[in-house]
Amino acid sequence: GDSVxxxxxxxxxxxxxxxxxNCTYTATGYPSLFWYVQYxxxxxxxxxxxxKADDKGSNKGFEATYRKETTSFHLEKGSVQVSDSAVYFCxxxxxxxxxxxxxxxxxxxxxx
Amino acid sequence: xxxxxxxxxxxVTEKGKDVELRCDPISGxxxxxxxxxxxxxxxxxxxxxxxxxxxxxxxxxSDRFSAERTGGSVxxxxxxxxxxxDSAVYLCASSSSTTSPGPQETQYFGPGTRLLVL
Numbered sequence: 001g002d003s004v005x006x007x008x009x010x011x012x013x014x015x016x017x018x019x020x021x022n023c024t025y026t027a028t029g030y031p032s033l034f035w036y037v038q039y040x041x042x043x044x045x046x047x048x049x050x051x052k053a054d055d056k057g058s059n060k061g062f063e064a065t066y067r068k069e070t071t072s073f074h075l076e077k078g079s080v081q082v083s084d085s086a087v088y089f090c091x092x093x094x095x096x097x098x099x100x101x102x103x104x105x106x107x108x109x110x111x112x
Numbered sequence: 113x114x115x116x117x118x119x120x121x122x123x124v125t126e127k128g129k130d131v132e133l134r135c136d137p138i139s140g141x142x143x144x145x146x147x148x149x150x151x152x153x154x155x156x157x158x159x160x161x162x163x164x165x166x167x168x169x170x171x172x173x174s175d176r177f178s179a180e181r182t183g184g185s186v187x188x189x190x191x192x193x194x195x196x197x198d199s200a201v202y203l204c205a206s207s208s209s210t211t212s213p214g215p216q217e218t219q220y221f222g223p224g225t226r227l228l229v230l
Contacts, residue, residue, distance in 0.1 A: 044221040100219060102155035
């Protein structure tokens with residue numbers, strides 16, 4: 001069945017460090033891919049998405065590129081801030097099947 | 113505009129009691145989803161409503177769980193005879209998606225209902 005695998009956390013970084021959170025997926029067909037973020041005490045928010053191969057989603061300095069050849073959608077940010085501390089979820093949704101399938105989530109802690 | 117709202121925000125109940133959780137989707141969104149977020153299982157899909165179509169109940173963990181959506185808007189998730197393993201945050205989401213294959217519409221999540229079964 002469809003699945004999403006994320007790197008385990010927590011990831012601890014100093015402010016202004018480079019961030020990569022790995023995400024790979026297994027799915028038939030051509031799923032849409034998403035990164036959601038959950039800030040402390042808040043609900044899930046869409047961070048970015050990509051709907052076809054080689055698309056790059058971007059928002060708030062975060063980027064992720066849909067790589068069909070490696071079935072990956074890694075999240076990157078060039079310079080993290082303390083305010084980026086949150087749990088990040090990679091997810092997929094396959095065309096015609098509208099439910100989101102989530103990875104386990106990766107907790108990011110950024111220290112000053 | 114208003115986002116997805118859920119009530120109550122927190123619910124504490126005793127094992128064996130029934131609970132009802134409510135979701136108000138974004139106005140005009142035809143699709144509504146329930147998910148569960150728990151420590152042991154992560155984020156799991158429970159049920160999906162799309163317009164007047166039969167719901168996709170494939171994620172409901174047992175027959176103690178049921179959901180309905182009245183008038184194509186508000187939805188209620190009911191858990192009967194609650195068990196301690198039902199303790200979790202129940203999330204509702206809505207989107208403007210259709211049933212057609214293709215790029216998925218963004219799902220917007222509510223703040224969740226935190227359920228604790230004692």
